[in-house]
Amino acid sequence: MTASLSETLTLLLIEDDDGDAFLVEELLKQAAAPPRITWARSLAETRAKLTPHIQCVLVDLSLPDATGLEALEHVLAMAPHAAVLVLTGLRDAHVGVAAVQAGAQDYLVKQDIDARLLARAVRYAMERKRADLAHIALTKAELTAEENARLENGLLPTPLLRTHDLEHVTRYLPGSQGQRLAGDFLDTVQTPDGAVHVVIGDVCGHGPDEAALGVSLRIAWRTLVLAGMDGDPLLRTMDTLLRAERKAPEIFTTLCTARISPDLSHAAMRVAGHPPPVLLRDGVVEIVEGTPSGPPLGIFPDREWAVIDVPLGERWSMMLYTDGLIEAAAGQGGELGVDGLVSLVKQHGVIDLDRLIRHVGTLSDDLAAVLVRRSAS
Numbered sequence: 001m002t003a004s005l006s007e008t009l010t011l012l013l014i015e016d017d018d019g020d021a022f023l024v025e026e027l028l029k030q031a032a033a034p035p036r037i038t039w040a041r042s043l044a045e046t047r048a049k050l051t052p053h054i055q056c057v058l059v060d061l062s063l064p065d066a067t068g069l070e071a072l073e074h075v076l077a078m079a080p081h082a083a084v085l086v087l088t089g090l091r092d093a094h095v096g097v098a099a100v101q102a103g104a105q106d107y108l109v110k111q112d113i114d115a116r117l118l119a120r121a122v123r124y125a126m127e128r129k130r131a132d133l134a135h136i137a138l139t140k141a142e143l144t145a146e147e148n149a150r151l152e153n154g155l156l157p158t159p160l161l162r163t164h165d166l167e168h169v170t171r172y173l174p175g176s177q178g179q180r181l182a183g184d185f186l187d188t189v190q191t192p193d194g195a196v197h198v199v200i201g202d203v204c205g206h207g208p209d210e211a212a213l214g215v216s217l218r219i220a221w222r223t224l225v226l227a228g229m230d231g232d233p234l235l236r237t238m239d240t241l242l243r244a245e246r247k248a249p250e251i252f253t254t255l256c257t258a259r260i261s262p263d264l265s266h267a268a269m270r271v272a273g274h275p276p277p278v279l280l281r282d283g284v285v286e287i288v289e290g291t292p293s294g295p296p297l298g299i300f301p302d303r304e305w306a307v308i309d310v311p312l313g314e315r316w317s318m319m320l321y322t323d324g325l326i327e328a329a330a331g332q333g334g335e336l337g338v339d340g341l342v343s344l345v346k347q348h349g350v351i352d353l354d355r356l357i358r359h360v361g362t363l364s365d366d367l368a369a370v371l372v373r374r375s376a377s
Contacts (some may be wrong), residue, residue: 011028011056014063016062028122038054042063043063046075059086072102086100095107096109159189167372170371183204184322184368185215185218186320198260199218201274203217203251213246213253217242221238230259236302254275258277266309267318269291271294277321278345279312280351282315290306312374316373317371317372320370322366327364344360351373
């Protein structure tokens with residue numbers, strides 16, 4: 001019966017015996033779609049001939065420069081994405097079983113090989129390898145999702161608010177880069193004197209290191225605020241922490257902090273290289289003037305950040321956000337920008353985070369936003 005392979009393969013045969021190699025090649029030629037075969041007589045030749053195009057490897061475990069499972073370990077390390085099929089002699093059948101346990105997809109006893117058996121073994125080895133790679137990818141995705149969930153919980157905590165006079169809304173959305181979590185973070189804390197402290201920040205870059213750094217900075221900010229620290233001393237302490245924890249000297253962080261007075265009528269803000277907050281006061285939409293009030297953290301040591309005093313009044317809304325919102329695609333493919341954001345708020349008449357997010361469409365970067373609103377008593 002003619003052997004049948006489901007696809008044309010690129011196959012590497014590692015065999016030092018000319019007769020055995022010739023037999024394998026002749027048997028494979030009987031397949032309906034014969035594979036392209038490259039022959040190597042040793043591991044040294046294998047290193048030179050093993051390319052990314054090789055989909056399956058047939059390897060004899062008695063080679064001039066390696067034998068047994070040692071030879072298999074070298075092949076598996078050199079060809080992590082290829083199916084590996086081990087060839088053994090009658091007396092070494094037990095080695096074939098051990099080879100499968102060590103990572104090979106299957107084994108064949110040379111004396112039992114015929115064209116149909118060989119074609120089927122190659123096909124099944126390919127399918128097992130695909131299943132193994134799919135399982136590895138799924139496991140990796142699940143671990144990444146779990147890690148992202150833990151980091152996101154750290155980036156987006158439960159606010160510590162006692163007052164019922166403020167509405168507090170937060171949103172976080174990943175950008176189009178998918179599972180690569182960024183370092184956007186936010187927090188809100190009310191201190192015993194009644195003041196409400198808000199922070200939003202953005203660690204440059206994407207990935208678990210940046211997200212973990214964002215978590216560290218967020219926790220540091222909450223701890224310092226609860227300990228009674230505020231203003232430049234707080235930002236300089238966070239700058240010191242950033243420099244100690246970052247993986248590379250070019251990593252910096254932009255952030256915006258606001259201390260809302262106990263009577264909720266004023267805000268003292270510091271904007272460290274961050275996009276300007278948007279205010280809605282008595283029906284008037286505007287951005288906070290005087291921003292930024294200083295550079296991002298991690299750029300210049302021992303810097304000061306000017307205090308921006310913002311009268312709020314009795315009825316107001318204030319939105320702090322990361323640049324993922326204003327860098328989102330809008331209209332003809334351009335970025336929304338700060339002016340576009342203000343225009344949208346004016347059109348809506350209110351600051352509605354969900355409505356804004358629906359309007360901007362595709363996010364090129366992660367988006368974090370916090371809305372604090374006070375309605376007239």
